[in-house]
Amino acid sequence: KPLALPGAHVVVTGGSSGIGKCIAIECYKQGAFITLVARNEEKLLQAKKEIEKYSINDKQVVLCISVDVSEDYNQVENVIKQAQEKLGPVDMLVNCAGLALAGKFEDLEVSTFEKLMNINYLGSVYPSRAVITTMMERRVGRIVFVSSQAGQLGLFGYTAYSPSKFAIRGLAEALQMEVKPYNVYITVAYPPDTDTPGLALENKTKPLETRLISETTSICKPEQVAKQIVKDAIVVTMGLFRTIALFYLGSFDSIVRRCMMQRAKSEIADKTA
Ligand SMILES: NC(=O)C1=CN([C@@H]2O[C@H](COP(=O)(O)OP(=O)(O)OC[C@H]3O[C@@H](n4cnc5c(N)ncnc54)[C@H](OP(=O)(O)O)[C@@H]3O)[C@@H](O)[C@H]2O)C=CC1
Ligand SMILES: CCCCCCCCCCCCCCCC(=O)[C@@H](N)CO
The missing domain is CATH 1.20.5 (Single alpha-helices involved in coiled-coils or other helix-helix interfaces)
Structure with missing residues (x-):
């Protein structure tokens, strides 16, 4: 049955910018309590102010937590505990913190492969690992992973990025099989190019071929992508390709x-x- 968002505690990593911020707004508009997780405190506070404009009652809270989701598991576990003490057990976790860098394989630094795998993959493992036990005990929970179209298809310029997004799919499918009996549901989003600060940054790194391939499709609005992601997480249905x-x-x-x-x-x- 669908998850009731009014009064629910939703944690959004990467919630201070782009798609994550729009997901937070979408949930807040439907009455949820929000924890935003990202590194930069100023961006967090800015996003909090923006989100609070959409409140539908005077009890709703937006909590900000500054942490690197990919650095140290114990740190992530601690901040999740803090958030749960303030706003109650997490009903829904959205793993949206991520980074995209493009470049040809022979030009990319080896450290870029490590960095993208750390942020995009381990940065989704750690928060999920920190919330899963409580979700299973309560028989309540949704975990959303944000992959990418480049997480279904390996494309020119994405030798570092695509694998980090493919990995998320493997994690999500295996985890779903483990937690389904506990009424915990996992969804994966595969968004196309979306108009965000992250895309602007990525565009600076795109080789010509990647740019031309990207230009064959149009750019989505983050509000629109966020709406779809939240809808899919609330009412879980089976994807056709499966x-x-x-x-x-x-x-x-x-x-x-x-x-x-x-x-x-x-x-x-x-x-x-
Ligand atoms: N925009 C697009 O075209 C598409 C994006 N995606 C995916 O969607 C997600 C969001 O993308 P988008 O909205 O463009 O990104 P943005 O760059 O606009 O936002 C990224 C968010 O993640 C946070 N973040 C980044 N690294 C970390 C970290 N190590 N620890 C904690 N927080 C972190 C950022 O805050 P801070 O830097 O302060 O930590 C920020 O809040 C990413 O996973 C991306 O791969 C998928 C398909 C298309
Ligand atoms: C069956 C799957 C459908 C395939 C459609 C093919 C269209 C490919 C066009 C280019 C897509 C690039 C997406 C990368 C988005 C992204 O993750 C970054 N922009 C993040 O910043």
Whole structure:
């Protein structure tokens, strides 16, 4: 059943800019309490002010937390704890912090591969790992991953970026199989080029070929992309491209459910013994 956003606690990483900020606004407009996570404090405060204009009641709160989501897991865990103490358990986590840099393979610094994998992939693992136990215990939760069209298709200029977005898909699909019996739902967004400060930065690094490939499609508005992402997270439906895998996934899910029931039974048996 759909997640009720009024009164829910939504954490948005990368919530101080671009798509993440628009996702925060979209949730806030529907009555959610918001925690914004990003590094730069000034940008966070600026975004908080902007979001607060859309309040629908006087109880709503926008909390700002400055942390690097890709640096140190313990740090991330600590700030999530702080946020939960202030605004209650996280009902929905949106992993939107990310960085795009383009360039030809032979021109890219090796450190760029590390950096993108750290921010885009591990920066989604850490916050998710920090919220998952509570979500499973409460049998409530949504985790949103923001991949990219370049996370479905390897394209010229994206040898560092695409793999970091492909990795997110692998994580999301494996994690969904584990947490479905606990009523926790995972969604992945694959946005096209979207008009944000991040895209402006990326454009400075695009080789000619990448620019020409990008120009074959039009640029989306972040508000529009955010609306779709929030909608998909609230009412989870099966993506069409997964229908072939449906049979297998269905039977794997029943194995997972069976194991969970067995474990619960033996726990009860242990207690009564
Ligand atoms: N715009 C586009 O064309 C598309 C974007 N995407 C993906 O959507 C997401 C958002 O993109 P977009 O809105 O363009 O990005 P922006 O650059 O506009 O915003 C990025 C946000 O992430 C935060 N952030 C970046 N690095 C970290 C970090 N290490 N720790 C914590 N926060 C961090 C930034 O704040 P701060 O720097 O202060 O930390 C900022 O709030 C990214 O994952 C991107 O890959 C996917 C498809 C298309
Ligand atoms: C089946 C999948 C559909 C494929 C459509 C192909 C169209 C490709 C056009 C170029 C797309 C580049 C997207 C990168 C967006 C991004 O992540 C960065 N802009 C972030 O800053």
